[in-house]
Structure formats: structure tokens, C-alpha cells
Amino acid sequence: MTLLRDISFLLSMFHVIILFLLLFEPRYSWKTTMVISFGSCMAIMAANTLLMIWQGPAIIMRAAFFTCTIPSAIIFLALSRHCGGRFFFLFCLTDTLSFWILQITNFLDRLTGDTYVVMFISRLVLFPLVEWFIWQYLRIPYIELQRNLNKGWWLFAAIGGTYYLLIMVTSIPVGTPMPDRVGLIRIMLVLILMPLTYLTILRSLWRQMVENRTRTEMAVLSTRSQLALENLRIVQESGAALIQARHDMLGNLSVLQSLSWKKDYDGLDRYLALLTRQTEKIVPIKIANHPIVNAILAQGAERAQTSDIDFRCKVTIPETVSILDEDLAAYLINLVRNALEAVELLTRDQEKWVEITIHIRGKYLFIECKNPYSHAPDPDGDSGRYISRKGDGHGYGLWIMEKVARRYQSELYTEAKDGVFLARTALLMPESK
Template identity: 35%
Template sequence: MEELLRQLSILWSLFHILILFILIYRSRYSLKTTMIATGICMGLLILGNVWGLARFGPGVMGKLFILTCTLPSLVFFFYMSKDRGGRFFFTFCITDTIALWIIAVTNLLDFYLHGQCVIMLVSRIVAFPLLEFFVYRYLRKPYLEVQSHVEKGWWIFALMTALYYMLLAVMSNWPTVVTDRPHDLPAMFLVLLLMPMTYLVIFFALYRQLLLFRTQQQQRELRIQMETYEAQLENQRMIRQMKHDMKAHFAALTGMLAEGRSEEAKSYLQEASDYSDELAGSKYCEDPYLNGVLTQFVARFEKLETAIEIDVSVPIIITHRVELCLILSNALENAWEASQKLPVRERFVSLQMRKKHNNLLLIRIKNHCDKRLVTREGTLPKSTKQEAGHGFGLPTMKELAARLGGEIVCYAEGGLFVVDVMVKI
């Protein structure tokens, strides 16, 4: 009976290690494909390890579980994962290490309380679902956001978790199980106490990086909003000035016509028209808010000596003006930042914007960028603060586009970066 309870507790632990990892890693395949592949491959792996435990006993399998369980699952999930490098290895190692910590603690509780595997099984039945609930409820969303936006520190954290994993594995089972080595128990207790404290420090560091990223994004959005509002205020100022000037022009024309000076009135009217056009500035589209954004960025590109092509056919848009101005500003800001990093002769930006089917706005921005930047469709490049070319405003654009029921797609190859945006208006 005791051996059956032990086998059940191990089977339960292996199954929930799998669930815990699935909660916080990012697969590069669809949910259906991921679940089918994981169920088949990991199911066979779990059954194989359970058979090994029944055949050879926990003493032998405890020494071999890194070869029979850890490494095969590492290879499988590395193939399935969207992430590579330190992100993936940290996620994998921390999941396995936390699970191994629970297994070690429940083993010690059962041993010292003489539970005959009952306490071991019951405590694991309670501990793993509670951990999964906590991860799903409080950690999953911010951790996935951290994976998306935090770039630095992953390899260091992965190395720390891997060392803890090896330390727990060796101390628990080599040369025999730790309960057969009473002189090693104080060191084991210290490791079990130190590990969660270290992980709290790691998660706190990652969370601070996430907060820093959010702050930078908010500052960028506020700056762009301020620039947009300033452009709107400038438009309103010009309108007020034109209204004021128009009254003076009407008074002058009325006087000329009353005195019969029609030719002079025609000449004056032409001069007034030319002056109004000059005062109004460039007009790239009918919508005054989007036109204000374009006017501002065209001036910045011209100052940067960047060749720019604009092909815009957009009427006045009544809804979602703030979101649309933010999307356009972020896209042009990224193109401007990329142009800064290039020689003058290579700087080029192209903007196309169209309204389709009465409720869709299509935006395409192309610009030259660093030839080292290669991004496939469906992924967002890293921040420009850490990568040569693009990326800092793209998560904001993606969020804004989703808010408007649309999508953003970008890709880069051969020194050309393309952003396509489709939103409902």
C-alpha cells in the first residue's frame, strides 16, 4: 500500500509540473497543436518514468530522473517554445525547481511525521493545485508580459535556477536519499529556505524591469499626446487668425468695390488667397488631427534630411481620433529613430494611408533600417534602446490597434522595415 501511494504521489507531481510549465511558457504553435503534442509526448514520458519507478524503485530512478525526465522534457519544450535563450531556460528551470522543492519538502514531512506516504500524497494533492491557482491568478499575466518586454538578465537568472535545481537534485538523492544522511539534513534545510527567498528577489528584479518598461511606454505616449495636442492647438490658432484676417479683408474689399476699384479688388483678393494658403501650411489629408501629426513629422524628417513619400487619401474622421494619432505618431517615431541611425544617403520613409469599405483605415509605413534587423511577420522587434532599428512603440501600437478591433503586422528584411496597420473607424 505504501508503495502504491508513493507511485501515485510521483505521478501526481509529474503531471502538475507539466501543467505549471504550460501556464507560464509561450508556445510557437496553436493551442490545439500544443495540447495534442504535449499530451502525447509528455504522457509517454510520464508513463515511462512511472514504469521505471515500479521496476527499479525510487532509489535508482531518483538518481536518474535528470536523464529520464528533465532532459527529454527540456528538448521537447525547447522545440515547442516561442522563446529561445535565457527566457526559455529560466522558465523551464524555475518550474522544475519549484516542483522539486515541493517534492523535497513533502518527502521530509512524510518521513519525520511517519506518514507512510499518506502525508506525502495528501500534501502534494493540496500544494500543487494551490500553486497553480496562485500562478494563474496572480503571476501568469505579468510574467508573460515580462517575457515579451524585458530583454536583459535572463541568462543570469537561468543560471541561478539551474544551479539550485542541480543542488536540490544532488542533495536529495546522492549518494543516497537525504533521509538516510542525517548529517546532511541541516544543509538541506538551509537550501530549502534560501531557494524561495532567492526566487523572490529574482521575480522582484524582473517586476522592476517591467515597471520601468511600462513607465517608458507611458512617457512616450504622453509625449506623443502632447505633441498631437500642440498640433491641434496650432491648427486652432491658425483658424482664429484666418477668421480675424478675413474680417479685415472683407472690410478692405467692401471699400474698394464701393469706390468702383474692381481691378484693384481682384488683385487684393488674389494676394489674400495666397497669404491664406501660406498661413494654412501643408495639407496632406482632410482630417485636421492626422494632418497635424503628418505636418509635424514631415518637418522632423526634412530636418533630418530624410527622403519622404506621402500618399494619403483620408477624409475627416469623427471617432477614435486620439488612438489614430497615437498609432500614426508611434509608427512615424519608430521610422524617425531608425533613420537617425543611418547615413543621410540611405534615409527613406514612405507612408500610405487609405480608407476602405467605409469603416477600415489602412496604414502602411516603409522605411530603411539597419540591415542586421531581420523580423518575420507576426513578431515584434526588440526595443530601439537595445536593438539597432525599431521596436519601442510597436507594443503600444499593437495594443491600440487591438482596442480598435484591428491588427498590426510588421517585418524587416534586407534593410527595409514595413509596418501594416488595419483598424476599424
């Protein structure tokens, strides 16, 4: 019957990989990730099988940390999109859960005669049942946690690592005698506390995310109100300027006509140039059909005007898109602010301009911004993202834009070349808002 024991061990190793991948977000395509994952794990399984044949089945529980845990952690860390505490917490969670199932099925087999039949059947049932539960109820919320929470993971990873080592130390390898009553009570307490602890951790993380989301929604509502008021102010000021311009139109036409009759072409040119400058000072009422986009760009145009910056907008966007208003606002506010701040640092003899292009390409919302700069920005050595020279408290703009881009299955492409900084993305618009 040892064949059933060995087969159940190999199947358990496969299920460890499956449990991890259910909650895992790769940095590469799923095809590449699956090939590397299962290819590497097949090699690890082969090495552990040879070790088990050489030293006996009991060696696996004692040596698994070195022969399974560390090699698989290195492989998956290289494949993971999320590094740091998020990765190690997930790794400890899935490995601890797997060893918990192994211990439960091992005890069930001991209680029914130690024939390995119950072990084999119970693992065939319990692993898929747990995987179904994770897929059905835990996968989407957990991935949302990984994407939205950046802090607090290392503490929970340390707790998970401690439980992982604890369950390894207290485990009873196959083929070894059962401990005494005190030892059994100790093992049972560990097995009971493990799921309770992880459920408490996940609940704590979820509450933290909900609180962060609530604060974000309040900030979004405040931003929307400010943008609406700003849009209204710009419309009112632009309307007043247009009324004044219409009021002066007849007088201006009379002056132009008089200069033309006198053949004073130099005076005519000077007067036309004056009228052109006055007209340029009128902020356009409508830059874009989308109200949020219009408010942000109009606000940017007004700031550019006060700094003598040529603010060029090539915008073709409908009144509504399936990108969330808060995400679109967060992206554009930081995009416009970063561009204007960079151009404002230019000297008087340098040409000051910002060019923003927004339009729809198929299922994507294309957003691009170009602007000159005085000093080349510094790329971060780890992420490659350009960082701010302003010191602490600055430099979050590109990070926010990058986060929004990834939320819509895109990347933020940035380039600093020939004195011009380029930021570009194409957000995949969901089917419904």
C-alpha cells in the first residue's frame, strides 16, 4: 500500500502549486508562468522523490523546508508581480494551508488503521474542495487586496512564516509513532489556531482596504465638487470675457476700417496683433465633451495662460466613457500638473509648451502628453520610473498614473529624449462603467 502513500505525496505537491497560483498574480503571461512553474516544480518533485526513495518517506516532512519551500519560493518570487510582504504572506498562506491538509489527512489515516487508503482518498477530495472554495469565494477579494493595499503585509507575513515553521515542527511524519497525549493536544491546538489566525488576518486586511476605499471615495467626491466648481468658474469667466469681446467688436471693426482707409498698414498690423493677444487670453469654454476631462484641461489651460505656456489640446472624447471618473481624474490631474510644473522651470528664452492628446482607439482610451524640460529627470534604479527632484513629499504623480494604467490592463510609457518628456498610455475601457 506504500504506492498509495507515494502517489498521494506527489499529488499533494501538485496541489500546493495550484493553491498558490489561484491567488497569484504573475508579472509575465499566464502561459509563460505555467510552463516555468510546472516545469520547475516537476524537477523539485523528482528530486524529492529520489530523496524519499533513498532516506524513506519520513525524511520529507523534516527536509521539506530546504528541498521544497526555499526552491519554490525563489522560482515564484521571480515570476510574481507583487514582491515583498505581499508575496511572502501568500507563499506562507498556501504552504501552511497545504501542510495543514497533509496533517489532517495523515491523522485520519492513523485513526483508520494506517493503511494509506484514507490518506489517499481524503486528499483526493479535500484539496479540490479547498481549491473550489478559494476560486469561488476568496480569489477575487484576495487579488483586490493585493492590488490595493501596500502596507502591513510584512507583519502578517512574519505571522504566517511563524505558523508555517510551527506546523512543520509539530508535524508527525508518515511512518513515525504517534506522540503522547500532551503532544497530541499541542498538535491539535496548532491545527485549530492556524485557520483561525489566517481568517483573522484576512478580515483585518479587508477592513483596512474598505477603510482606505472609503477615504478615497470621500476624496473623490471632494475632487469632483472642486472640479465642478472650477468648471463653473471658468465657464462664467469665459462667458463674461466673450460678452465683453462681443461688446467691443463693433468698436474694433471701426478702428480697423479707419486704419484700412488711411492705408496705415503698420498700424493695422499692430492693432490686429493686439486683438489676437486679447482673444488668446480668453480660456475656451469647452475643450472636451467629457465634463471631468474638460474641467481638468480648462484648469490647466488657465494655469498655462498665467505662465505664458502654449497649452495645446487635441481631444476627441465623448461625454461618457467606461473609465471611472475618479481614475480618469487622478490620471489627468497628475499628468497636467507634472507637465506644467516641468515647463514652468524653463528659462524665458526657452519655448514653453504642453501638448495633450486624448482620443479613442478601438477599445482603448489613448492619452499622451509631451512637454519640454530643463533638466533630464532621474530614473529610479529599481522600478525604472522617473523620480522627482523636489525632495520628500513629491514624486507620487507618475506612481499614481502608473497605478491607474495597470488597473485598466495597460502600462505607463515614459521617455525623456531630445529635451522632450513623453508620457503615454492606452487604457482598456471596460464593457460597462
